[in-house]
């Protein structure tokens with residue numbers, strides 16, 4: 430027995446040694462700059478992301494300082510840090526880009542458009558949904574957004590009367606979650622109706638995102654989690670429990686819709702079915718994962734952007750005053766209800782929204798792609814077809830040569846750039862680019878315009894026991910997290926109505 434075990438162990442060591450020699454001396458990426466350790470083993474990424482908790486992004490930044498704009502960051506992956514090369518990687522459909530299956534399985538959303546490898550299958554899966562998230566569909570959604578915003582404002586007004594502290598991060602997550610749940614699935618989850626909003630609304634997404642680095646290396650984890658009795662899972666990991674529960678709730682809703690149940694308002698899911706979805710796209714598990722990807726992507730990213738926007742508007746009284754003055758042109762009364770179109774015409778508000786999206790970042794994961802048939806060329810490097818390649822959008826939006834003093838909230842930079850004829854928006858890559866960009870960008874945009882306008886016109890906020898470190902990006906779990914816990918922001922409010 431001992432003899433067999435030691436033979437197995439020796440075989441394993443031999444395998445590792447052979448693999449290392451191949452990766453260092455014979456692999457097509459052997460000549461690319463970067464540390465030998467990262468080229469030899471993915472344990473390098475594991476150490477920074479899984480053991481240290483979402484810190485690989487800072488190591489990648491450090492490697493670029495040493496090795497230059499192109500670095501081999503894992504045995505099979507190249508990272509480029511050059512804003513002008515972004516659109517080469519995140520290219521349109523005509524320049525075939527795939528997503529690496531291994532990377533995206535960490536989100537446990539099998540069958541969704543988001544994790545689909547092939548561009549053709551991705552197009553098939555995304556097409557039935559796209560029209561419900563277009564600009565004009567989003568314009569039709571404005572009453573839905575206002576309905577939730579009214580609830581948020583009523584809550585804030587009540588708190589202002591009783592001088593009660595508000596956990597506004599939970600308020601924003603409840604707002605974005607209620608909007609997307611109502612629109613996509615047709616049932617209001619009514620997180621805004623709860624006495625202190627719903628602090629737990631993000632537990633599900635936090636559950637999966639916080640485990641995602643581990644799942645990348647141990648993809649068996651979701652299967653094991655799925656086998657555990659819910660009671661036990663809740664004891665071991667309440668956040669993963671919330672994710673599993675959310676999946677099951679959404680799956681039940683999908684099954685109900687598939688079997689003909691219809692809501693009064695008509696959800697996107699119902700409309701997609703009623704328009705005739707091909708049989709191979711109608712699996713209830715696949716559809717539940719599709720819905721979860723939209724619900725989760727539609728909640729946390731925009732909620733965080735709202736936190737970052739409001740935080741900076743509270744901290745910068747002159748910016749806030751200028752914005753409020755501009756808002757008065759389309760909102761003569763604090764409770765006026767401007768249209769999204771009216772708000773988009775306001776140059777200063779538009780700059781505030783752009784700057785908010787830049788600083789909030791949205792997604793901090795690498796969003797890797799593969800050009801399966803095209804050899805990409807960067808400076809004098811030819812990147813072989815089939816290589817995994819990425820450029821983290823945070824680096825583009827924090828590049829000091831494009832956005833001087835990048836950590837400063839400076840809406841005027843967009844005004845100055847426009848006056849000088851510069852197209853700074855090209856580098857605002859928070860929604861990514863190309864055929865795999867964000868499907869919800871119009872919705873996110875509308876939510877930001879409306880919410881910031883309404884809140885700044887109706888209320889005066891002050892921070893309560895909240896410091897910059899409570900929202901500052903320090904750990905990457907797909908989206909930005911602060912050093913400790915989740916982004917959190919508490920405020921006191923004075924009503925201007």
Ligand code: HEM
Pocket residue numbers: 542543544555562609722723724726727728730731734786790791792796859860861865866867868869870872873
């Ligand atoms: C400020 C807010 C948001 C930001 C910064 C953001 C950012 C992104 C990014 C960078 C991607 C590409 C991910 C990748 O390459 O793997 C993406 C994809 C996606 N986003 Fe968003 N997003 C936001 C809001 C939303 C909203 C409101 C929705 C709801 C509809 C949404 C739904 C999705 C979906 C479904 C995908 C996958 C699209 C596909 O692969 O076809 N996002 N988002």
